[in-house]
Amino acid sequence: DIVMTQSPDSLAVSLGERATINCKSSQSVLYNSNNKNYLAWFQQKPGQPPKLLIYWASTRESGVPDRFSGGGSGTDFTLTISSLQAEDVAVYYCQQYYSSSWTFGQGTKVEIK
Amino acid sequence: QVQLVQSGAEVKKPGASMKVSCKASGYTFTGYYIHWVRQAPGQGLEWMGWINPNSGGTNYAQKFQGRVSVTRDTSIITAYLELSGLRSDDTAVYYCARSSSRGYCSGGSCFPDYWGQGTLVTVSS
Numbered sequence: 308d309i310v311m312t313q314s315p316d317s318l319a320v321s322l323g324e325r326a327t328i329n330c331k332s333s334q335s336v337l338y339n340s341n342n343k344n345y346l347a348w349f350q351q352k353p354g355q356p357p358k359l360l361i362y363w364a365s366t367r368e369s370g371v372p373d374r375f376s377g378g379g380s381g382t383d384f385t386l387t388i389s390s391l392q393a394e395d396v397a398v399y400y401c402q403q404y405y406s407s408s409w410t411f412g413q414g415t416k417v418e419i420k
Numbered sequence: 421q422v423q424l425v426q427s428g429a430e431v432k433k434p435g436a437s438m439k440v441s442c443k444a445s446g447y448t449f450t451g452y453y454i455h456w457v458r459q460a461p462g463q464g465l466e467w468m469g470w471i472n473p474n475s476g477g478t479n480y481a482q483k484f485q486g487r488v489s490v491t492r493d494t495s496i497i498t499a500y501l502e503l504s505g506l507r508s509d510d511t512a513v514y515y516c517a518r519s520s521s522r523g524y525c526s527g528g529s530c531f532p533d534y535w536g537q538g539t540l541v542t543v544s545s
Contacts (some may be wrong), residue, residue: 308482340458343524347531356515357465363524368533400465404519407479407528409455409467 309333309403313412319420326388326417330401335381338405345405348377348386349399351414357400361386393419422446422538424454424516431542435502440539442516444544449497450474453519453528456490456501459538466512470528472518477526486506506543513538 310333320326336345344364349357359368361377364384374389388395396419401412426443429451442454455470471490478490489502499516515534525531 338524341524345525345529345531356517356538357532359531359533362520362522363532402465402531404525404529404531407453407470407519408481409457409532411457411465411467414464 308408309336309406309410311401311403311410311412312400313394313401313415315415316413316415319416319418320388320391321389321420322393324420326391326395328386328399328401328417330379330384330386330412332382332403334385335382336403336405342382344384345383345403346377346379346401347404348375349400349402350395351400352397360399388417391417391419422518422534424492424518424534426514426516426536426539429540429542429545432506432529434507434543434545436506436543437502438506438510438539438541439500439502440514440516442499442501442536444497444499444518447509449492450494452521453530454490454492455498455517455519455528455532456514457517457532458514460509460512463512468501468514472527473499482488511543513537513540 314329346364348361351357365377398414421446425443449472456468473492492499516536518534519530520533
């Protein structure tokens, strides 16, 4: 299985400041044939299912604010919230779909400082 | 609009079995794989398995082999997750999720774009 490891486990950021979450996969999730990284990011708030934010490592899902951006390639990825808003308080997960046996990072809890 | 609506919360005794349903609407059921993911209280997301609703083919996480079964009934556009031999550590919210089919990915190897609302299964004596 591909192991996904996120850092940090939790993050406290002031309103309007930048938040950056890292995600590392145990093997590359880049498909050489199409040059696509099979990596997604999700936001989960209490009592709700995960919400898709980013796929192909950097493509924002429709309706997701542009303060959310994804980057990286191969085994190292980042999710950046450029200007943290109160409604962004949540747990964020990365996920690989390179294998149909999905695996998720352990989650990063984002709070307001 | 695409919706996945799951069955309601359950309480089970240790050793019993559970069966959670996931009814799809708003899209062609047989065109997208359905995955099952669970989340124990206060914990992260754990993938359990998928089904190809068209063929009925399945794939399960090694951890659950022998205890899990994912099935579907295309006549009522519903997928099911069954887990047997329940233990207290199976207490979790169980989610179904649709594997999207956008562009470069297909089958089970695509990101989930729609999720069910989740079903809490509590295992307690």
